Amino acid sequence: MSATRIPGPGTNVAVCRKKRGLSQVALARRAGISVSLLSKIEVGDRALTQGIAASLAHAMGLTLDELLGTAPVARTDENSLTALNYAIRRFDIPDASPPHPEDLPRELAELNEHRYRTELSAVLRKLPDVLTKTTNYAHATQSPDAWTRVADVYSVVYWLAARHRWMHLAELAIMKQRVAAERGRPISAVTAARDEAGAFLNSGDFDGGLAIVDRAIGQAESTLSGRDRAFGLGILHLRGLTLAGRIKDKAAAARHIEAAWRTADEFPEDIDEHGIHFGPENTAMHVISTSSDMERHRTALDTADDLIRSGLTLPATRVGPLYMNLGRSHLALGDRDSALESLEEAWDIAPEMARVHPTSQELMRVLTSLHRRSNPRLARLAKRAGVPF
Numbered sequence: 001m002s003a004t005r006i007p008g009p010g011t012n013v014a015v016c017r018k019k020r021g022l023s024q025v026a027l028a029r030r031a032g033i034s035v036s037l038l039s040k041i042e043v044g045d046r047a048l049t050q051g052i053a054a055s056l057a058h059a060m061g062l063t064l065d066e067l068l069g070t071a072p073v074a075r076t077d078e079n080s081l082t083a084l085n086y087a088i089r090r091f092d093i094p095d096a097s098p099p100h101p102e103d104l105p106r107e108l109a110e111l112n113e114h115r116y117r118t119e120l121s122a123v124l125r126k127l128p129d130v131l132t133k134t135t136n137y138a139h140a141t142q143s144p145d146a147w148t149r150v151a152d153v154y155s156v157v158y159w160l161a162a163r164h165r166w167m168h169l170a171e172l173a174i175m176k177q178r179v180a181a182e183r184g185r186p187i188s189a190v191t192a193a194r195d196e197a198g199a200f201l202n203s204g205d206f207d208g209g210l211a212i213v214d215r216a217i218g219q220a221e222s223t224l225s226g227r228d229r230a231f232g233l234g235i236l237h238l239r240g241l242t243l244a245g246r247i248k249d250k251a252a253a254a255r256h257i258e259a260a261w262r263t264a265d266e267f268p269e270d271i272d273e274h275g276i277h278f279g280p281e282n283t284a285m286h287v288i289s290t291s292s293d294m295e296r297h298r299t300a301l302d303t304a305d306d307l308i309r310s311g312l313t314l315p316a317t318r319v320g321p322l323y324m325n326l327g328r329s330h331l332a333l334g335d336r337d338s339a340l341e342s343l344e345e346a347w348d349i350a351p352e353m354a355r356v357h358p359t360s361q362e363l364m365r366v367l368t369s370l371h372r373r374s375n376p377r378l379a380r381l382a383k384r385a386g387v388p389f
Contacts, residue, residue, distance in 0.1 A: 008044070008048070008361045008362045008364060008365025008366070009048055009053065009067065009068040009069055009358045009361055009362055010041050010042065010044065010046075010047065010048035010362055010365055010366075011044075011365065012067055012068065012069050013038070013041055013042050013048065013053075013056060013067070014042040016060050016062065016067060017042075017060065020060055020061075022060070024038050024039055024042070027056065027059055027060070030059035030060075031052075031055040031056045031058070031059040032055060033052060033055065033056075037052075038056075043369065044365050044366055044368075044369030044370075045366065045369060045370065046366065047328060047331060047332075047359075047362040047363060047365075047366045048358075048362050049293065049328070050064065050068075050204075050246060050293075050358065050359075051245075051246045051247065051248065051293055053067055053068060053204070053358075054204030054206065054246065057204050058204065063167070063203045063204055063205075064202065064203050064204025065165040065167045065202055065203055065204075067204075068165055068358045069165070070164060070165045070166055070167075071163075071164040071165060071166075071355075071356035073164075074121065076121070077121055077124050077125075080124045080125045080127070080128065081124060083128035084124065084127050084128045084131070084157070085169070086128070087127075087128045087131045087132045087135070088131070088157070088172060088173070088176060090132075090135075091135060091176050091179070094135065094136050094139035094140065095132070095136050096136065097136050097137050097139075097140035097141075098133040098136060098137055101133075101137045101141075104130075104133060104134055104137060104149060105149070107126075107130050107133070108130060108134070108149060108152060108153060108275075110126070111123060111126050111127065111130050111153070111156060112156065112272075112275045114126065115156060115159060115160075115275065115317060116315030116316060116317050117315065117316050117317075117350075118316045118317050118320060118350040118351075118352050118353040119352060120160060120163060120164075120352045120353065120356070121352065123156065123160050124160060127153070127156065127157060127160065130153055131150075131153050131154075131157070134146070134149050134150050134153050135150050135153075138150045138180070138183070142183070144183065144184050144185050145184070145185065146184075147180050147181075147183035147184035147188070148180075148181075148184035148185045148187070148188045148274075149184075150180040150184070151177050151180040151181040151184050151188040151191065151192055151274075152188070152191070152274050152275055154173050154174075154176050154177035154180060154192075155173075155177060155191055155192075155195055155274065155275055155276070156275060157169070157170075157173035157176075157177075158170050158173040158174055158177065158195045158198065158199070159195075159275075161173060162198060162199070162202050163353060163356055163357070164356055165202065165356075165358075167199065167202060167203060170199050170202065171199055173195075174192065174195055174196050174199055177192045177195060178192045178196070180192075185228075186223045186224055186228070187224060187228040187231070187232055187273075187274065188274070189216075189219065189223075190216055190219065190220045190224065190232035190235070190236065191232070191235070191274050191276060193212055193213070193215070193216035193219070193236070194213075194216065194235050194236055194239050194276070196212050197209040197210075197212040197213045197216070197236075197239045197240075197243065198239065200212060200243070201239070201242065201243055201246070206243045206244075206246045206247045207247065209239070209243040210240060210243045210244060210249075210252065213236050213237075213239050213240040213243065213256075214240075216236050217233060217236050217237075217240075220232040220233050220236060221233070230263055230266045230267070231271065231273050231278055233259070233263050234260060234263040234264060234267075234278040234279075234283075235276055235278050237256045237257075237259045237260035237263060238256075238260055238278070238282065238283065238286045240252070240255075240256035241253050241256035241257050241260060241286055241287070241290050242286060242289065242290060242293075244256055244290070245289070245290030245291075245293035245294050246293055248293070248294050248295075250294070253290055253294065257287055257290070260283045260286070260287075261283055263278075264278070264279055264280045264283045265280075267279040267280065269281075269313070270282050270313065270314060277314055277315075277318060281307065281312070281313060281314050281318075282314060282318060284303060284306075284307045285307070285314070285318055285321075285322050287303060288300045288303050288304050288307070288322065288325055288326075289321070289322075289325045291303065291329075292325045292328050292329045292332075295332070297328075297329035297330075297332045297333050298329075298333070300325065300326070300329045301326065301329050301330070301333075304322065304326055316349045316350040316353070317350065317353070319349050319350070320346050320349045320350025320353050320354060320357075321346075321350075321353070321357065321359070323342045323343070323345040323346040323349065324342070324343070324346045324354070324357060324359040324360050324363065325359065326338075326342040326345075327339045327340075327341075327342035327343045327346065327359075327363045328359060328362075328363065330342055331363065331366060331367070336367060336370060336371070339363060339367060340367055340375075340377060340378055340381070342363075343360065343363045343364065343367070343381065344377070344381055346360055347360075347381060347384065347385070351384075354385070355385065355386075364381070364382065364385055364387050365387070368382055368387060
C-alpha cells in the first residue's frame, strides 16, 4: 500500500494542480472558490477544510482521500497489515472454530478499548487474530449473534482504515461487514450502513453518503424497535449531520441535528454499543464539528465551552477530534494562541490519531506557516509531530 508522508494535506493541492497543468485561476473557477482562498491554502496561510478539499478534488478528478494523502504504514506495523489483509481475504474459507469461543466478547471489548484510546498500532496488531477467530466461530455456529460480532469487528477495520485514509481497505471492510450483517441481528445492518456512509464521507462524495443515510433511516424505522431502534437512528443522524455540514446544506443539517437531539433524549448518558458511542455528549460533539464545517465558529466554541464545563466522559477517540475542531474554529477567528492550545490538547489526548488526522495536520501546517518568529510551544509540538519548524 503506497503512502505519502506530508506535513499537511493542503501541501498536496499545489502539487496536484501543477501535475494537471492547471493555473490557480482555472482550478479556483472549477472548484467554485476564490483565487485568493486557493492561494492562501497552497502557501499555508489558511487551513484546508474537508469541504473545500472535496470541491478541489472533484475539480481535479480525484477523490478526497487521494488529495488529502494516505498516512504511512509504520515499518513495525507492516506484518500486522499483511496479516489483516490475509484474514479478510479468507472470509469465506473458514478454519477450525476457536477452542475458547467464550473469550471472544472479551477480546472484542479489549480491541475496542485500544480503539477508544486511539492506540492505532495496538488495534492493528490485535485485529487479524480477533477477526479470524470471530469469523471462524460464526461459520461454525451460524448464530446471528456470532455474525453480529463479525460485523462489529469489521467496523473496527473500517475505523482503522479510515483514520489512515487507506480507502481501498476501508471499502473492502465495508463489503465484508455488510455480508456479515445480513447474517446477523438487524442492528448490525444499520451500523454497516453508517460505516458505508462514512466511506462516502471519506472519499468526498457527501451527497452519496446522505443517500445511504436516508435509506438506512427508513430501514431502521421499519426493522428495529426499543433500544436498538433509538441507538440505530441516533448514529445515522449523527452521520447525516456531518455529511450535510460538509456541503453546507443548512436544511439537511438542521433536520439531522434536530432528530439526533430528539433521539439522544432517550439516553440519560452516552452508551457504547457495537463499538460506537451515542448519547447527548457525542451529539454535542458532532454539532460542534458541523458548526465548524458550516463556518459558524463562534457557535462551535460556545457550544464546546458548555460541554467542557459540564465534564467530558467520552473516550479519546471522540475527545481528540473535538479539540482539533476547536483549533480549527479558533484559527478561523484569528486566535492563533487558542488554536495552538487546542492542538496541544488533541496531541496530549490522542497522539496516534493526531499524527494521522488531516485536521491536526492542517492546523500544524498553518500554525507553523503563520508563526514566522520562533514560538517555543509550537516548536516543541512540531518536533513531536515530526514537522520541520
